[in-house]
Amino acid sequence: MDVNKNSYTFGFAAIMVIVVAALLSAAAIELKPFQSRNILLEKKQNILSSVGININREEADIQYPVFVKEELVLNYKGEEIDGIAFDIDLQKELKKDKNLQSLPLFISEVDEKKQYIIPLRGKGLWGPIWGFIALEDDLNKVFGAVFDHKGETPGLGAEINRSFFEDPFSGKTIFEDGVLISIKVVKGGAPEGDMHAVDGISGGTITSDGVSDMLYERLSMYLPYFSKIKSEMEENINISKIDTLLTFNDKKIQ
Amino acid sequence: MSKDSFLSKKNRMLLSDPLDDNNPITVQVLGICSALAITVQLKPAVVMALSVLVVLSVANVVVSLMRKMIPSRIRIIVFLVVIATLVILVDQVLKAFVYDVSKELSVFVGLIITNCIICGRLEAFAMANPPGKAFLDGLGNSFGYGIILIIVAFFRELLGAGTLYGYPVLEKLGVYDLGYENNGMMILPPMALITVGVLIWWQRARNKKLIENN
Numbered sequence: 196m197d198v199n200k201n202s203y204t205f206g207f208a209a210i211m212v213i214v215v216a217a218l219l220s221a222a223a224i225e226l227k228p229f230q231s232r233n234i235l236l237e238k239k240q241n242i243l244s245s246v247g248i249n250i251n252r253e254e255a256d257i258q259y260p261v262f263v264k265e266e267l268v269l270n271y272k273g274e275e276i277d278g279i280a281f282d283i284d285l286q287k288e289l290k291k292d293k294n295l296q297s298l299p300l301f302i303s304e305v306d307e308k309k310q311y312i313i314p315l316r317g318k319g320l321w322g323p324i325w326g327f328i329a330l331e332d333d334l335n336k337v338f339g340a341v342f343d344h345k346g347e348t349p350g351l352g353a354e355i356n357r358s359f360f361e362d363p364f365s366g367k368t369i370f371e372d373g374v375l376i377s378i379k380v381v382k383g384g385a386p387e388g389d390m391h392a393v394d395g396i397s398g399g400t401i402t403s404d405g406v407s408d409m410l411y412e413r414l415s416m417y418l419p420y421f422s423k424i425k426s427e428m429e430e431n432i433n434i435s436k437i438d439t440l441l442t443f444n445d446k447k448i449q
Numbered sequence: 450m451s452k453d454s455f456l457s458k459k460n461r462m463l464l465s466d467p468l469d470d471n472n473p474i475t476v477q478v479l480g481i482c483s484a485l486a487i488t489v490q491l492k493p494a495v496v497m498a499l500s501v502l503v504v505l506s507v508a509n510v511v512v513s514l515m516r517k518m519i520p521s522r523i524r525i526i527v528f529l530v531v532i533a534t535l536v537i538l539v540d541q542v543l544k545a546f547v548y549d550v551s552k553e554l555s556v557f558v559g560l561i562i563t564n565c566i567i568c569g570r571l572e573a574f575a576m577a578n579p580p581g582k583a584f585l586d587g588l589g590n591s592f593g594y595g596i597i598l599i600i601v602a603f604f605r606e607l608l609g610a611g612t613l614y615g616y617p618v619l620e621k622l623g624v625y626d627l628g629y630e631n632n633g634m635m636i637l638p639p640m641a642l643i644t645v646g647v648l649i650w651w652q653r654a655r656n657k658k659l660i661e662n663n
Contacts, residue, residue, distance in 0.1 A: 198518060198519070207519070208526075211530060215530055219534060219537055229544075233544070
């Protein structure tokens, strides 16, 4: 047979493509459960890592329920709605209108203190970037942050998942006089003592800007919830103040 | 065709030649890109070497089996389809069973497709030889590639991070107490090039066959 005939060449190409496509889809379907499990465990690992607990993936599966006490789904008004926070895919939520988005929130307890963990997702240079930011119980001070990316430039933007970039976020604050400032990743280095800025990565400016935008956009979505929690906290403080006054008075009367 | 045994001298040459006299990296200077990128630590280097081993030997056999059927006008496309299929399979398997390593290798697994060693062996060897020989040729060349990768990664991880396969060797040996510090330069890509350069130098000093007479 003449293997260089046009008809043969076309036929060969067509059969080859079909065989390869069948082979690859079979492999993808067979391996999918294993891959999904890895991705799920990695999410747990990242959530724990944002509150300073760095363990491997298998341990994360066991330790996750120990530290993460509550998983909430919020709407844009900050009200709790039905749903499983862990299963919410931010990629899909971000495509929706702001008023229709479900906002996942994780509440953890480390060293008997509450942390509010907010999942993040935004755009880097080449593809999506994501992460988790954990706030302390005053909803202002950052407890910790983790970031990751799909395909940022190795050695430049890809460094956002390294501790030298993530660690400076701890201790920064996101509010200034009650206004959300968020945290900016500053090219050329953050000014010393700035509570709302961390050092950017040389050569990774677009990824760094992506992190800043992502933080501001995501945090601003939770503002209604924050003010609700804060007013609840103030109420509690006032009630306890009244309580102490009352007991004080009682003692006086006695 | 001569009926020599599977491990005849000629066939053994297919395995041993790429290790030294015809090494893909140090002699043919192919596949340098990946050699620079993933040799910071031993572990990804070993995984990369194994992935290339699987891809190259299987691709060689597949192409060799089809060598009389492949229309010569689209042969390069056929090579790429065969290689790409195998690479995607390897990538999927890594993602399912060694997730950390697959994250670390990220784009480089995909880059096996463009590794010139593989396309080179398919065109130069598999298209003209029976499957058995092609398999040996694939093994030999990926050993030649892998051994250089592992040697470079050995020195870069040891001198750059003081560990081997993640194990803190230098700390256990107490070298730091003597005032030694990790050489941060070894972690950076240029040192991979210099390490490969030193290997080429050493190999040529030892193996006189490689010295060009001009």
